[in-house]
Amino acid sequence: MQLLHTIEDVHKIIETQGSSPLLVTCNDFRDWVCKYDKFPAYLFNELIASEFAKLWKIKTPETCFIKVKSEHIPHDKYPRLQSDWFEKECFGSLYLEASKELDHTTLSMFQEKSFRDKIGDKTDFLKIALFDIWISNEDRNHNNFNLLLYASLNKMIFFYAIDHVNIFNSTFLDYGITQLTEDESIIKSDIAKILFGKDRKLTDIVNTLVEMLYLCSKACENKLDDILNLVPVSWHIDKNLIKKRITDNLFSDDWKKQCALNFRAFVQSFIIN
Template sequence: MITTLSTSKVIDRTFSTGDLPILVTCNDQKQYICKYMRADSVSAYKLTSELIGSILAKYWNLNTPEIVFVKILPEHTKPFAIQYNHSAEAIGYQKINNAIDIANYINDDIKQSQKLFTQLLKIALFDFWIANEDRTCNNANMLYVDRDEKLISIDYGGIFNTNSYQTKLCQLSSFDSIIYADIFKHLETNSDFQNIVEKSKKYYDICINKSRKIFTDLETLQIPKSWNITENILRQKINELFERQWIDDCFSNYKETLRQNF
């Protein structure tokens, strides 16, 4: 169940990344990074991607921030020039404290552990299946929390081939994968390729089956009515995710991309 909160004070800050998210404090006293509805019709589908990506990531046992819906009150954005549709709920990612952004340079801040490598492989495989074009070596969309030894996946605004809801899913290029980033080389130490492929395949089959259940009834996604999403368009896209050919091709693509980087 995703709860709906309201902002409780003037927004804390803005980010200059692609979606210009904002950091807000809500009426539960916690801070959330919010992605919000713009005037265009595309942003509703982008928010839907953020929502679906977050829900699925949980089912895949990835570390991913908790999400809520946020009513951003107009009086709380006044000092900032933010163009948004305030009658539509935003999606809020609970702020993770003491996390660092994974950048394209890896330094000794990040432990070289098998645990982190396993988390990275799961994120990489998930991205192939969900066609996430926004996590690349230039933009990792991952946070690192040293005390918990966790890689946290963020930002699902680029899934479904950057929200191509009206065209067929298409495979990521190997270069679009986080497997091409320095962090892969940093964590891949003394690993056995064949063993990883076998373990990944077992994990993949379990995750696909778990994911299937979420979509039997679209109501469980809790997509706000204010987003005005056309159910048929969404249903079509979700069905593609579970086509046998797509499932098999994604795994082959993941395996080949791994092989190229071992």
């Protein structure tokens, strides 16, 4: 994964419910959303989730590491930014200008058939929901979608998954892993009901996604060493420890079986019923 560096002052802090990332311009002359968390475990969560998502063929913004130069941190404008947070590599995701964050204000758009017809692959919505169940992402739910609606050049709309700080039940797998509750899933949302409530192929879609769970989690297991090799030394992550925790939890047959059952139960409760 490429390492970029900033070429001018931080443009702004993007106020969010979580880590409040920065908008920066790097030496590739593109704008990036820069996560700088003081806790390296959060940066690791962003990295591992984005790499796993790619193997699931879930759309996410392009990623990189970013070195924010000290002279580009305007402490007078943003006094809360501490210099030591930027002594290590930050995690960057490409700023997608032609996108809109999914929230409750967009519900009326989904109610219009003309808009729904522009969605490139609505199945991605359920795929992301299943991915979240598998990786125990507690922060993407019916009140906080953490999804972008991205308009491609041909005007088709696609779901892009963002913000994965709170995977592993918002821990570093210190206490194992537990299933998401219904309130921690985007399946419990009006948008899920609108997209799939009348879809006669929903059973086939669900069955295909459950098959993908087993195939994609195996692909992630096979690539785990390569992904861990991406982790910067400056993050001080115990790679052997986290590898064992991920292997014991995410890749166990019992966990995958639980995830499949939970996914089916959510679909039955909030879309079919």
